[in-house]
Each structure stands twice: as C-alpha cells, then as structure tokens.
Amino acid sequence: MIAQVIVDIAASQTDRVFEYHIPDDLSGVAIGSRVVVPFGKRKLQGFVVGISKTTDYDGKLRDLLLVTDEQPPLTKELVELSAFLAKAIFAFRISILQTMLPRVMRANYRKILIPLTPEAKKLPYFQQTAHEVDKITDPEELKFVQKLLKDNQAKIEYLVENQAKEKHELIYLPALANGQYQELYEQTRKTATKQRALLMDLVTARNSYPKSGSAMHDQGFSSALLKAAEEKGWIKCKEVEVYRDPLADVASKKPAELKLNPEQAKALAKIGQAISDQQAHPFLLEGVTGSGKTEVYLRAISQALSAGRNALMLVPEISLTPQMVRQVRERFGQEVAVLHSALSDGERYDEWRRIRRGEARVVVGARSAVFAPLENIGLIIIDEEHEASYKQEDNPRYHARDVALWRAKFHHCPLVLGSATPSLASRARAQKGLYTLLRLTERANQHPLPEVKIIDLKQAAFAGGQYDLSTELASAIQERLARHEQVILMLNRRGFANFMLCRDCGFVLQCPNCDLSLTMHKAAGEMRCHYCGHHEPIPKRCPNCHSSQIRFMGTGTQKVEQELTELFPGVRIIRMDVDTTRRKGSYKRKLDAFGRKEADILLGTQMIAKGLDFPNVTLVGVINADTGLWVPDYNASERTFQLLTQVAGRAGRAEKKGQVLIQTYNPEHYAIRLAQTQDYEQFYRYEMRMRHAGDYPPYYYTVLISVAAKNETNAAREAFKIRRQLNQQLHPETIVLGPTPSAISRLKNQYYYQILVKYKKEPKLNDLLHQIQDAGQKVKKYGLTINIDNEPERIM
Ligand SMILES: Nc1ncnc2c1ncn2[C@@H]1O[C@H](COP(=O)(O)OP(=O)(O)OP(=O)(O)O)[C@@H](O)[C@H]1O
Numbered sequence: 120m121i122a123q124v125i126v127d128i129a130a131s132q133t134d135r136v137f138e139y140h141i142p143d144d145l146s147g148v149a150i151g152s153r154v155v156v157p158f159g160k161r162k163l164q165g166f167v168v169g170i171s172k173t174t175d176y177d178g179k180l181r182d183l184l185l186v187t188d189e190q191p192p193l194t195k196e197l198v199e200l201s202a203f204l205a206k207a208i209f210a211f212r213i214s215i216l217q218t219m220l221p222r223v224m225r226a227n228y229r230k231i232l233i234p235l236t237p238e239a240k241k242l243p244y245f246q247q248t249a250h251e252v253d254k255i256t257d258p259e260e261l262k263f264v265q266k267l268l269k270d271n272q273a274k275i276e277y278l279v280e281n282q283a284k285e286k287h288e289l290i291y292l293p294a295l296a297n298g299q300y301q302e303l304y305e306q307t308r309k310t311a312t313k314q315r316a317l318l319m320d321l322v323t324a325r326n327s328y329p330k331s332g333s334a335m336h337d338q339g340f341s342s343a344l345l346k347a348a349e350e351k352g353w354i355k356c357k358e359v360e361v362y363r364d365p366l367a368d369v370a371s372k373k374p375a376e377l378k379l380n381p382e383q384a385k386a387l388a389k390i391g392q393a394i395s396d397q398q399a400h401p402f403l404l405e406g407v408t409g410s411g412k413t414e415v416y417l418r419a420i421s422q423a424l425s426a427g428r429n430a431l432m433l434v435p436e437i438s439l440t441p442q443m444v445r446q447v448r449e450r451f452g453q454e455v456a457v458l459h460s461a462l463s464d465g466e467r468y469d470e471w472r473r474i475r476r477g478e479a480r481v482v483v484g485a486r487s488a489v490f491a492p493l494e495n496i497g498l499i500i501i502d503e504e505h506e507a508s509y510k511q512e513d514n515p516r517y518h519a520r521d522v523a524l525w526r527a528k529f530h531h532c533p534l535v536l537g538s539a540t541p542s543l544a545s546r547a548r549a550q551k552g553l554y555t556l557l558r559l560t561e562r563a564n565q566h567p568l569p570e571v572k573i574i575d576l577k578q579a580a581f582a583g584g585q586y587d588l589s590t591e592l593a594s595a596i597q598e599r600l601a602r603h604e605q606v607i608l609m610l611n612r613r614g615f616a617n618f619m620l621c622r623d624c625g626f627v628l629q630c631p632n633c634d635l636s637l638t639m640h641k642a643a644g645e646m647r648c649h650y651c652g653h654h655e656p657i658p659k660r661c662p663n664c665h666s667s668q669i670r671f672m673g674t675g676t677q678k679v680e681q682e683l684t685e686l687f688p689g690v691r692i693i694r695m696d697v698d699t700t701r702r703k704g705s706y707k708r709k710l711d712a713f714g715r716k717e718a719d720i721l722l723g724t725q726m727i728a729k730g731l732d733f734p735n736v737t738l739v740g741v742i743n744a745d746t747g748l749w750v751p752d753y754n755a756s757e758r759t760f761q762l763l764t765q766v767a768g769r770a771g772r773a774e775k776k777g778q779v780l781i782q783t784y785n786p787e788h789y790a791i792r793l794a795q796t797q798d799y800e801q802f803y804r805y806e807m808r809m810r811h812a813g814d815y816p817p818y819y820y821t822v823l824i825s826v827a828a829k830n831e832t833n834a835a836r837e838a839f840k841i842r843r844q845l846n847q848q849l850h851p852e853t854i855v856l857g858p859t860p861s862a863i864s865r866l867k868n869q870y871y872y873q874i875l876v877k878y879k880k881e882p883k884l885n886d887l888l889h890q891i892q893d894a895g896q897k898v899k900k901y902g903l904t905i906n907i908d909n910e911p912e913r914i915m
C-alpha cells in the first residue's frame with residue numbers, strides 16, 4: 120500500500136503529494152495520519168492525504184518511518200477541505216493542514232551530531248551532552264565539526280520531535296470486594312488509625328472511586344499509606360491522562376425559564392426545521408443589540424444535540440467575549456469545548472483532543488475553531504458575523520465564514536450568521552435569497568434602544584485642556600457618577616494618527632479619484648492614496664477653509680484617562696487597550712471587576728464595543744467617532760457604522776434607561792447619522808448605493824495581489840508585468856487598479872506594490888492567479904514574494 124503525503128515545507132516546489140510505501144508494521148496508517156517520512160537526507164513530519172494500491176512512480180518508493188498518533192488527527196473531511204481551500208485562497212496545503220491543528224502538533228526538528236568511528240567516539244567532545252548542530256555558534260567548534268563530517272568521523276542525525284504532551288495523574292481504585300474491606304477493617308489494629316480510615320472509606324465511599332491522587336491527599340491519605348495499601352493488594356493504582364480544563368471554574372446552571380418573544384420563536388422554528396431536515400442552508404439572523412440572539416443560538420444548539428448531532432459556534436476572538444463562553448458552558452456543561460488564543464498550549468491541545476475523540480459535542484471558539492475536528496455537525500453559528508477578525512490577515516488568508524459555508528454543505532446542516540449590523544456582503548446575499556433573513560427588531564426584554572445624541576466637536580466647548588471631552592459629555596459623566604451608575608467610554612483607534620483633519624471646518628483630505636482619505640507618509644512628505652496611487656504634498660493649511668488649525672489625528676487612552684482624573688478627582692477608571700490587556704486573563708479580570716462595580720468608568724478602545732452586558736451602565740460615550748471614517752478603505756463607513764451601533768448597544772440594557780453621546784467632527788456623515796437612529800436597514804440601503812456608484816464590493820468580487828522585494832524597482836517591475844498579464848487575459852469590464860505602493864510601502868526592508876482586481880465573472884481568474892503565483896516562486900531567488908489575498912478585508 121502507498122501513502123500520499125504532504126510534507127512539512129511550505130514552498131511551491133514541495134506543495135504537492137509525495138508517495139511513500141507503507142511497511143507492514145505501519146498498516147494502521149490512515150487518511151489524516153500524522154507521519155514522519157524520509158525526505159532527501161532529512162526526516163520530515165507530514166500528513167497522509169490519500170492511500171492507494173498503485174503508483175505511477177517507476178523507482179522504489181521509500182518507507183514511511185513512523186505514525187505519530189494513535190488516532191489520525193485530521194478527519195477525512197478536513198483533509199478534503201484543505202484541498203479545496205488551498206486552491207481557493209492561494210495557500211500551500213501544508214500551511215492549511217497546520218492551521219487546522221493545535222500549535223503543539225507542529226514538529227520540532229533537531230540535527231544531532233553522532234560520532235561514527237571508534238576514535239571519534241572516544242573524543243572528549245562526545246563525552247559531554249549531545250551536540251545540536253544548528254546551535255553551534257563558536258567558529259572554532261564549527262570548523263572542528265565540519266572536519267569531522269568531511270572525514271566521515273561523524274554524521275548528522277535528523278530528529279523529528281513531537282511537541283505535544285499529555286498530562287497524567289495517578290488514580291486509585293478498589294482491588295477487593297466490599298465484604299473483604301469490612302473484614303480487613305476488623306482485623307486491623309485499632310492504633311493503625313490511618314489504615315482503618317482508608318479501609319472505612321473504601322467501604323462507605325466505594326461509589327466515589329476511582330479517586331485521584333490529589334483527592335486522596337486532601338482526605339489525609341499520604342503517599343506512604345497509599346503505597347503500603349497498594350503493596351498489600353488493597354487498592355490498585357493507575358496512571359491516566361487528565362485534561363487541562365480552561366473552564367473548570369464555570370458551574371452548570373439551569374437555564375432561566377425565558378419565554379421566547381414571537382420574533383425569537385419564529386427565528387428558532389426556521390432554524391430548527393433546517394436542523395431536522397438536514398438542510399445546508401445559511402440564515403442571516405439580524406437582531407438589534409440586546410434582542411436576544413444568544414438565547415436563539417443556545418436553543419438551536421439544544422435542538423441539534425437532541426437530534427443527535429453536534430454544534431459549532433464561532434465568536435470573535437473569544438477572550439473578548441467571556442460572557443458568551445460562560446453562558447454556553449453553563450447551559451451545556453462538560454459537553455462544551457473552547458478553542459481560542461488565550462488558552463495555554465496544553466489547554467488548547469487537550470480541548471482539541473476532547474473534540475477529536477468525540478467527547479465534546481459543542482465547540483465554541485474564535486476564528487481557527489472553524490477547523491475543529493468535530494464530526495456529525497448539525498449546526499454552525501457565527502456570532503457577530505460582520506467582524507473583520509474572522510478573516511485571517513496573513514497566510515493562509517482564509518475567511519471563517521467561507522470555511523463554515525463549506526462545512527455546512529458537507530454536513531448538510533444550517534449555518535446561522537448573527538449580528539446587529541451584518542456585513543454588507545451577507546446582507547446583500549440575503550437580499551438575493553441566497554441566505555434566509557431572520558429579523559429581531561426589538562430588545563428582548565422590551566426595553567427601548569438607548570437614546571443617541573451627536574455632539575458636534577466643531578461647535579462644542581471642551582471641558583479640559585486636552586480637547587478630548589466636550590463639556591456636554593463631561594457633565595453627563597458627572598451625573599452618572601453622582602447617581603452611582605456606570606459609564607463606558609470608547610476611543611476609536613482605527614486609522615490612528617495618519618490622516619489630515621481640519622479643526623475649524625471638519626474637512627478631511629481625500630483622494631480626488633477615489634473618495635477615500637489620503638494617508639500621511641511623513642518621511643516622503645506626501646499624502647497618498649493607497650487605492651489608486653494618487654499623491655500630493657502634505658498641506659500646511661486646510662485646503663477647504665485655509666485655516667491653519669489642521670491636525671493629523673490621533674489621541675490615546677492614557678491621555679484621556681489623565682484628563683478624566685483631572686476633571687473628576689477620585690474617579691475609579693478601568694482602562695482597556697492592547698497595553699493593559701496583554702497579559703493572559705487580564706481582559707476577563709478587568710471586565711469582572713467592572714461588573715462587580717469596582718470602577719465607575721470603563722475606558723477602552725474598540726475592544727469594549729461588543730457583546731458586553733452590564734445592567735448598571737447607563738451612559739456610553741464615544742470620544743472620537745471620526746477616525747475610522749477616513750481610513751483609506753472602501754468599507755470605512757461600514758466599519759464605523761457597525762462600531763458605533765455596537766457600542767451604543769451597551770447602554771441601558773436593563774431597567775435603567777440608557778443614553779449614548781457620540782462626539783464627532785462630521786455630524787452630517789451618513790454613517791454617523793444612521794448610527795444615531797441605529798437603523799441598520801437604512802444604512803444598508805444607503806451604503807449599497809454608494810458601493811454601486813463606486814464599483815465596490817459586494818457589487819464586485821475583489822482580489823489583491825501584492826509583490827514584495829528588497830529592491831523597489833524589482834517589486835514595481837514584477838507588479839507591472841503581472842498587470843499586463845491580467846489585462847491580456849481578463850474581460851475588458853474587469854477593473855484592474857494599480858500597481859501602487861502599499862500603505863506601509865516598506866516593511867522589514869521590503870518594498871510592497873499591490874494590484875487590485877475587481878470583477879463580476881472571471882472563471883479563468885483562479886487558474887491564472889495560480890500560474891502567476893507559481894511563476895513568482897520561480898523568481899523567488901531574486902528576492903520577490905507574491906501574495907494573493909482573495910476578498911481582502913483591507914486594501915491598505
Ligand atoms: N425572551 C426573552 N425574554 C426576556 N429576556 C430575554 C429574552 N431573550 C433574551 N433575553 C435577555 O435579553 C438580554 C439581551 O440578550 P442577548 O445578550 O442575547 O442579546 P444580543 O442580541 O446577543 O445582543 P448584542 O448583539 O448586543 O450582544 C439578555 O440579558 C437576555 O437574558
């Protein structure tokens with residue numbers, strides 16, 4: 120038998136199947152197995168993606184060396200998915216296979232120097248520990264080693280190490296029948312109190328065995344006592360694997376008996392029908408903030424489980440929504456596994472294995488959990504489906520939503536995309552009937568949406584010297600402090616510090632061709648459009664009103680925190696940004712503290728906008744709504760609208776009425792006006808018109824091709840060559856923009872040029888791009904790298 124293997128080198132020359140003979144003692148190998156294979160004179164980790172009886176290869180195939188795991192880590196489904204994705208997103212298949220698995224399952228390679236001849240073996244050099252060739256830095260030593268190798272005195276042994284480690288624990292079980300313990304108890308001296316206590320425990324608490332070593336110790340049974348008991352044949356001791364459980368502290372809870380409102384009930388019925396009919400149908404659940412989408416998800420999961428199937432639920436970077444994870448765990452207990460980046464490697468590996476072994480039936484996780492090795496899936500949910508974080512920014516550049524669509528088809532199960540502010544792409548698909556639109560138009564508990572007020576910063580008076588807080592926002596905060604209610608303040612960090620804004624008239628400098636803001640390149644002294652390549656000098660005065668009060672936008676949470684403490688002495692603030700939440704678990708700790716009312720104000724970046732449900736929050740303030748509006752991306756308005764609507768939704772979720780104040784220099788902008796009324800549907804219609812007029816998605820599909828090189832001319836030349844190729848082979852209606860230097864045109868001393876292709880129908884494009892990519896790999900020796908991003912979230 121022959122195994123088809125994808126080996127662990129991400130390069131175009133090795134991005135294909137290699138064949139190996141399966142020796143008799145490894146006949147347990149299966150599709151999805153992780154293996155070690157010889158490759159040249161090295162050894163590599165690989166994955167079996169196919170098994171066949173015959174081969175076209177004339178020579179003698181080499182043998183597989185090892186099958187790493189008892190159970191193949193990848194299911195057949197995932198192997199198939201990897202083939203599909205590799206083609207769709209221009210990634211190496213090995214990169215995708217590795218993305219599907221926990222990081223610890225990547226191999227660790229070591230090159231060890233081994234003496235060959237008897238003389239060499241006697242050398243003092245080999246009397247010490249093993250020498251790792253790659254770690255030798257001393258030039259003298261290197262010379263010495265090279266000579267040994269040249270003279271065949273030593274050789275290099277290649278090791279492929281499995282980094283995945285299981286955690287083990289001792290457990291104790293009774294070895295005798297109940298009656299025998301009774302007898303032993305009576306025979307044992309009264310003074311041997313510990314022994315008698317153990318025997319008594321074995322009689323009276325027999326049902327609680329097997330017990331872990333730590334449980335025994337907690338009961339006062341020492342290791343010495345247990346050892347003696349084992350020797351006497353009273354008990355047996357076994358080493359078993361234990362899971363590291365990231366949610367060990369969450370207790371199961373009976374769900375509160377909520378009666379679904381009619382809209383929720385209707386949505387659930389539709390989804391439930393698709394679960395029982397095993398229909399691979401996507402739903403878009405568009406529900407205003409606080410409309411009870413979570414309850415619909417949880418009940419749908421329940422239905423899938425009752426139907427004997429499993430459920431997969433994605434949430435945006437989970438550590439950011441601890442409240443959601445808790446709820447799922449409370450409802451479904453031990454059947455829930457979580458996967459996200461804040462887990463330790465060990466926890467992640469264990470959760471992953473519980474899923475692979477079929478011990479977890481509900482998986483909640485962030486983006487990469489879309490590859491969870493869950494079988495028999497009956498429902499997939501993506502919460503906050505509009506979130507950009509569902510798209511991976513570097514290779515392999517997959518979008519979790521597209522992967523979920525593929526898996527839903529494979530398993531014949533519904534996919535539920537939920538959001539208060541769906542992505543335009545999904546909403547447009549619902550419009551076309553590709554997805555079924557389900558709407559929740561009111562808050563579940565009948566409380567009104569909060570009242571939103573816009574503060575025009577061009578007219579406003581400022582409370583402090585920093586120009587961050589208007590007097591109106593400051594006095595609203597003061598009121599809440601006096602009433603012991605809580606405040607959430609958000610500082611928008613998107614598009615930070617690099618566009619021009621006039622403080623007098625609110626003008627933002629934009630590209631004359633693209634209606635996108637220009638980005639400042641200080642070093643070059645230029646404002647540039649990253650879409651079409653337009654550039655002009657950095658202005659000294661406002662081009663609109665000639666005021667000299669222009670600013671290059673940017674402010675930080677620390678600065679705002681300082682201003683708050685000056686204005687409200689004694690105020691308790693919890694600050695959340697990338698700096699204060701870097702440590703593991705600190706995000707959750709801070710939120711918990713805020714929930715316990717240990718602070719008056721939660722001040723943070725967009726990371727606080729989503730999913731939080733704090734009943735005592737009655738005021739939400741947005742310090743700067745504008746910054747996100749002018750980032751040079753076609754979806755800047757969409758992102759701004761989503762962010763403002765989401766953050767507004769954090770106010771007044773319980774009994775107390777909520778208020779939202781949005782500070783902006785652009786009160787007339789439609790994204791801000793419509794966020795004020797929290798009217799997603801109207802925003803959708805308006806934004807679709809804008810996209811149509813500008814030939815942007817979802818009216819067009821997009822692909823971004825970027826070329827990087829150490830030498831700027833080489834990058835540009837290759838980019839222009841690609842553009843010519845595209846122009847020759849694509850339809851005339853297809854729009855090819857660029858090449859233009861990327862926003863960060865130089866990164867780690869590489870220059871970047873990019874081309875954007877916008878098309879409606881180009882059946883040949885995927886193949887053409889694969890050709891371009893392969894050709895690009897051949898010129899890699901000139902230091903060129905070509906990256907292709909299908910449906911980029913950012914085109915900066
Ligand atoms: N049928 C119901 N009756 C009463 N209360 C409900 C009902 N359904 C949900 N709720 C409550 O309404 C609140 C908001 O629900 P939930 O957090 O699910 O909203 P959501 O739609 O996910 O909001 P967001 O998009 O803002 O995260 C929760 O406290 C939830 O317990």
Ligand SMILES: [Zn+2]
Pocket residue numbers: 630631632633634648649650651652653
């Ligand atoms: Zn432009």
Ligand SMILES: [Zn+2]
Pocket residue numbers: 621622623624625626661662663664665666
């Ligand atoms: Zn101006």
